[in-house]
Amino acid sequence: MTSLAQKLTELVGAAFEAQGLPAELGVVRVSDRPDLCQFQCNGAMAAAKVAKKRPREVAQGVADYLETEYAQATERTSPSQKAGSHGSSHFFKIEIAGPGFINLDVSDDTIAAHLTETASDERRGVAETGNQDQTIILDYGGMNVAKAMHVGHLRPSVIGDCLKNIMSFAGYNALGDIHMGDWGLQMGQIISAFELSHPEWAYFGDGPYPDAPLFNYAELEEIYPQASAACKDDPDRLELARAATKALQEGKPGYKALWQHFMDLSIADIKDNLAPLGIEFDIWKGEADVDQFIPEIAEDLKSRGIAEDSEGAVVVNVEREDDNKDMPPLMFFKSDGAVTYGTTDVATIYDRVKLYDNLLKIIYVVDKRQSLHFEQVFRSAQRAGYVDGIELKHIGNGTVNGDDGKPFKTREGKAMTFRGMVGAAIDKATTRLDEAELAQDMSDEERAEVARKIAVAALKYTELSNQAHVDYIFDLDRMITFEGKTGPYLLYQAVRIQSLLKKAEVQGIGFAEDEFVLQEGDRSLVLLLAELPDHFDMALKNYTPHVLCEYAYRLAQEFSSFYGNCHILSEEDEAVRASRLALCLLTYRQLKLVLGVLGIEIPERM
Numbered sequence: 001m002t003s004l005a006q007k008l009t010e011l012v013g014a015a016f017e018a019q020g021l022p023a024e025l026g027v028v029r030v031s032d033r034p035d036l037c038q039f040q041c042n043g044a045m046a047a048a049k050v051a052k053k054r055p056r057e058v059a060q061g062v063a064d065y066l067e068t069e070y071a072q073a074t075e076r077t078s079p080s081q082k083a084g085s086h087g088s089s090h091f092f093k094i095e096i097a098g099p100g101f102i103n104l105d106v107s108d109d110t111i112a113a114h115l116t117e118t119a120s121d122e123r124r125g126v127a128e129t130g131n132q133d134q135t136i137i138l139d140y141g142g143m144n145v146a147k148a149m150h151v152g153h154l155r156p157s158v159i160g161d162c163l164k165n166i167m168s169f170a171g172y173n174a175l176g177d178i179h180m181g182d183w184g185l186q187m188g189q190i191i192s193a194f195e196l197s198h199p200e201w202a203y204f205g206d207g208p209y210p211d212a213p214l215f216n217y218a219e220l221e222e223i224y225p226q227a228s229a230a231c232k233d234d235p236d237r238l239e240l241a242r243a244a245t246k247a248l249q250e251g252k253p254g255y256k257a258l259w260q261h262f263m264d265l266s267i268a269d270i271k272d273n274l275a276p277l278g279i280e281f282d283i284w285k286g287e288a289d290v291d292q293f294i295p296e297i298a299e300d301l302k303s304r305g306i307a308e309d310s311e312g313a314v315v316v317n318v319e320r321e322d323d324n325k326d327m328p329p330l331m332f333f334k335s336d337g338a339v340t341y342g343t344t345d346v347a348t349i350y351d352r353v354k355l356y357d358n359l360l361k362i363i364y365v366v367d368k369r370q371s372l373h374f375e376q377v378f379r380s381a382q383r384a385g386y387v388d389g390i391e392l393k394h395i396g397n398g399t400v401n402g403d404d405g406k407p408f409k410t411r412e413g414k415a416m417t418f419r420g421m422v423g424a425a426i427d428k429a430t431t432r433l434d435e436a437e438l439a440q441d442m443s444d445e446e447r448a449e450v451a452r453k454i455a456v457a458a459l460k461y462t463e464l465s466n467q468a469h470v471d472y473i474f475d476l477d478r479m480i481t482f483e484g485k486t487g488p489y490l491l492y493q494a495v496r497i498q499s500l501l502k503k504a505e506v507q508g509i510g511f512a513e514d515e516f517v518l519q520e521g522d523r524s525l526v527l528l529l530a531e532l533p534d535h536f537d538m539a540l541k542n543y544t545p546h547v548l549c550e551y552a553y554r555l556a557q558e559f560s561s562f563y564g565n566c567h568i569l570s571e572e573d574e575a576v577r578a579s580r581l582a583l584c585l586l587t588y589r590q591l592k593l594v595l596g597v598l599g600i601e602i603p604e605r606m
C-alpha cells in the first residue's frame with residue numbers, strides 16, 4: 001500500500017491517460033493551501049503543451065473523467081453514489097482553479113478506508129523499495145584510535161546511523177561501517193612514545209607478547225597528544241615514529257601485539273561512548289584492514305596507466321575537462337613510498353566491492369571539509385572501473401559550534417569530549433524533569449533511564465532536524481525543553497497518547513484498531529497520518545532525515561490540537577469514541593515508527 005496522495009495519483013493518472021496524455025502528469029500532492037483543498041494536481045499545465053490545448057481545457061477533461069468514474073460524493077461524511085455513475089465515490093470536491101490547477105477533496109469514506117488499511121499494515125503504508133540482496137554501506141563515525149571522541153563525532157554518528165535506519169526500513173541490507181582511523185603515522189607516534197617511556201614492556205622484546213594490555217585507555221589517550229607534539233618539535237622523534245610505523249606496517253610481531261591492544265581499548269571506549277545513544281556499527285573495519293590490498297591495486301592501476309609516476313611519487317590524475325575548480329591528483333604513494341588517506345579510501349572501496357556481490361551504494365557521512373578528498377577518491381575509483389553501477393556519495397556534515405561560532409568547547413575552553421557532552425545533556429534532562437515535576441514517582445533507576453531518553457531525543461532531534469551540511473550552535477537550554485520543536489516535546493506527546501490509551505484500558509473501554517468513523521474535528525490529523533509514506537520516500541530518496549523530523553513534529557502538534565479540541569474518552573457516541581481511540585493508537589504507532597527510524601526511543605511514562 002502507499003500514501004493517500006499516491007493512491008490518488010493513480011486515479012488522476014488514469015484520467016490523464018484517458019485523455020491520451022501521459023499518466024505521469026497526474027501526480028497528486030498534498031495541497032499547500034489546505035484552506036482551499038486537501039490535494040492538488042498541477043499536471044494540466046504541462047499536459048497542455050503536449051496536447052496543444054489550453055490548460056483549463058485539459059483540466060476540465062480530467063475533472064469530467066474523475067467525476068464520472070469516481071463520482072463526486074454529495075456529502076463529505078456520508079458519500080452516496082451519484083446517479084448514473086459506475087465508480088466509487090472517492091471525491092467530495094473536484095474543482096478547477098486559476099490557470100488549470102485541479103483541486104481535490106476526498107470523501108471521508110475513502111479516507112477511512114485508507115486508514116483501515118494503514119492500521120492493519122505494520123509498515124503504515126511505507127513501501128519496501130529495496131531487498132536484502134541489495135547492500136548499501138554507510139561509512140560514518142570514522143573514529144581514530146587512541147584519540148578521545150569529541151563533539152565533532154556527534155553529527156556523522158547520528159546522521160549516519162539514522163540514514164542506515166531509513167535504508168534498512170526501506171528493505172535494503174544497510175550496513176554501518178565505522179572505518180576506524182587505525183593506521184598511519186599516529187600509530188608509530190604512540191608506539192615509539194611507549195617504547196621510550198616503557199622500554200621494559202614485553203611488546204618490545206622477542207616475545208611472547210602480553211595477552212592483556214599493559215596500560216589502560218586513559219593512558220593511551222593521554223600519550224597520543226604528547227607523542228604527536230613531540231614529533232612536531234623534534235625531528236629525531238619524528239624519525240622514530242616513522243620507523244615504528246614502517247615496522248608495524250611490515251608486521252613486526254611485538255608492535256602488532258601492542259597495536260592490537262590500542263584497538264581493543266579504543267573500540268571498547270567507542271562502544272562505551274555511543275551506548276547511551278544506542279548507536280552501533282555492523283562493520284568494525286578500519287584503514288589497517290585494507291593495507292594488504294594496496295600492492296595489488298597499485299600494480300593494477302599502474303599496468304593500466306591509471307596511476308602514473310610523478311616526481312618520485314605515484315599519482316592518479318582525476319581532472320576532468322568540464323572541471324571549473326582545481327582538481328589535484330590523488331596521491332597514491334608519496335615520494336617516500338608512504339600511502340595516504342586517499343590510498344586507503346580507494347583500497348577500502350576495492351575491498352567493499354569485492355566483498356558484497358550486489359553493492360548499490362557507498363554513502364559517507366563525513367565532515368564537509370573533506371569534500372575534495374572524497375571527490376578525488378570517487379574519481380579514482382571510477383577511473384579504475386571499480387565502481388561501475390555503484391553510487392558513491394559524500395554527505396558532508398557541518399560542525400557543532402559554540403556561541404562564538406567555533407567548534408563547541410567546555411566552559412574551561414577545552415574541546416568538549418563526547419562523553420562530557422552526553423553527560424551534560426543527561427544532567428540537563430534531569431533538571432528539566434524536576435522543573436516540570438515529571439517522573440517524580442519513579443525509582444532513581446527508572447528516572448535516570450527517562451532522563452537518558454530525553455537527552456538522546458534532544459541531541460538526535462537537533463542533529464537530524466538541521467540539515468547535514470549546516471553548522472549549528474549547541475545550546476542545551478534550547479534543545480532540552482518540552483516546548484517547541486524539540487525531541488523532548490515529541491516524547492512528551494507520545495507519552496501523553498500512551499497514558500490516554502492506558503486510561504481507556506483501565507476504564508474498560510475497548511475499540512477496534514482499524515475501524516474509523518470520521519468527524520469534522522478528526523480530519524486534519526487523519527490526513528496527516530495518511531502522508532507518512534510521502535515523507536519517508538522523500539527522506540530516503542534525498543538522504544534527508546530532517547523531512548522525517550518535520551513530519552514527526554507536525555504529527556505531534558496535530559495530535560495535540562486534536563486532543564485539545566475533540567472529546568475522546570468523554571465522547572458519548574460510542575462509535576466515534578472508539579474511532580478516536582483507534583486514531584490515537586495509530587498516531588502513536590506512526591510517531592513511534594518515525595522516531596524509531598530517527599533513532600529516538602519513547603519512554604513508557606514520564
Ligand code: ARG
Nearest residue numbers: 139142143144179181345366
Ligand atoms: N578518520 C577520519 C578522520 O578522523 C574519518 C574517516 C571517514 N571515513 C572515510 N572513509 N574516510 O578524519
